[in-house]
Amino acid sequence: MDNLIVCVFNDREKAMDAWDQISDLETLDDLVIFRETMLQKTERGDLKLVSNVNNTSGWNMVTDMTMGTLVGMLGGPLGMIVGYVAGTAVGTMDELQEMEVSEQFALNLKSRMKNGTCAIILEAYEFDPMILDSYMSRYGAWMNREPIHEVYEQYKRELDAKENEMMAIERRMNMAAAASEKAEIRRELDEAKMMVNEARTRLRDRIDVLTRELTLKTEKLGEKMRSAKSDLKKKLAMEKDHMERAGRRQNEKLRELLETAV
Numbered sequence: 001m002d003n004l005i006v007c008v009f010n011d012r013e014k015a016m017d018a019w020d021q022i023s024d025l026e027t028l029d030d031l032v033i034f035r036e037t038m039l040q041k042t043e044r045g046d047l048k049l050v051s052n053v054n055n056t057s058g059w060n061m062v063t064d065m066t067m068g069t070l071v072g073m074l075g076g077p078l079g080m081i082v083g084y085v086a087g088t089a090v091g092t093m094d095e096l097q098e099m100e101v102s103e104q105f106a107l108n109l110k111s112r113m114k115n116g117t118c119a120i121i122l123e124a125y126e127f128d129p130m131i132l133d134s135y136m137s138r139y140g141a142w143m144n145r146e147p148i149h150e151v152y153e154q155y156k157r158e159l160d161a162k163e164n165e166m167m168a169i170e171r172r173m174n175m176a177a178a179a180s181e182k183a184e185i186r187r188e189l190d191e192a193k194m195m196v197n198e199a200r201t202r203l204r205d206r207i208d209v210l211t212r213e214l215t216l217k218t219e220k221l222g223e224k225m226r227s228a229k230s231d232l233k234k235k236l237a238m239e240k241d242h243m244e245r246a247g248r249r250q251n252e253k254l255r256e257l258l259e260t261a262v
Contacts (some may be wrong), residue, residue, distance in 0.1 A: 005122040007141040008112045014139040015118035030131045035123040082138045105146045159199040166192040218243045
């Protein structure tokens with residue numbers, strides 16, 4: 001299952017040891033990591049990015065970039081939740097929910113990040129969540145996870161509702177007799193069309209984000225398949241096929257939206 005996972009530790013040393021353990025679990029094919037990062041909340045209450053998957057040379061604090069820039073580099077649900085916890089302009093609650101991250105999940109992490117704590121945040125495919133849980137418990141980690149789904153229905157419902165409102169106004173326009181009444185209804189109709197276009201744009205952007213996320217993850221699964229043993233390769237192939245089919249569905253929906261206009 002494709003999950004967003006957080007592990008909070010009371011000190012940096014335990015978090016570093018846990019990070020090495022997580023890397024070992026990926027090497028042993030117990031999980032596939034799409035994104036990962038580690039945060040530290042200093043004794044002064046500052047939140048800093050300690051390391052990420054592309055920084056394997058050591059555990060130095062990153063100080064030459066702003067947190068906002070780093071959030072953008074991380075990308076996906078993981079980047080958004082880091083931005084939310086850090087209090088940057090990136091990672092508002094609306095943006096988190098667009099990335100499938102629930103409000104309660106984000107609030108739980110933020111409340112657990114006390115001064116002096118560290119958090120490892122993963123976006124990973126887990127074959128059995130109990131494996132990671134058992135290892136992280138050795139380091140006294142507080143853990144939480146949330147599935148990442150291909151959800152776009154909320155935006156589709158919003159678009160459908162706006163389109164229904166617009167059609168109802170159009171019917172009133174056709175039934176109106178007086179010119180003054182038609183002029184008033186026309187103003188309502190123009191506003192309704194604007195709202196439909198806004199809803200369509202939000203849905204289109206949402207599908208575009210999902211498509212890019214699915215592409216990234218299928219590429220990672222493909223890389224993992226090349227070195228996997230036969231039994232694991234079958235599991236990875238099934239998940240890769242599932243994601244590719246989901247990506248095709250999202251692309252079809254995106255094309256439909258691009259072809260329609262109010």
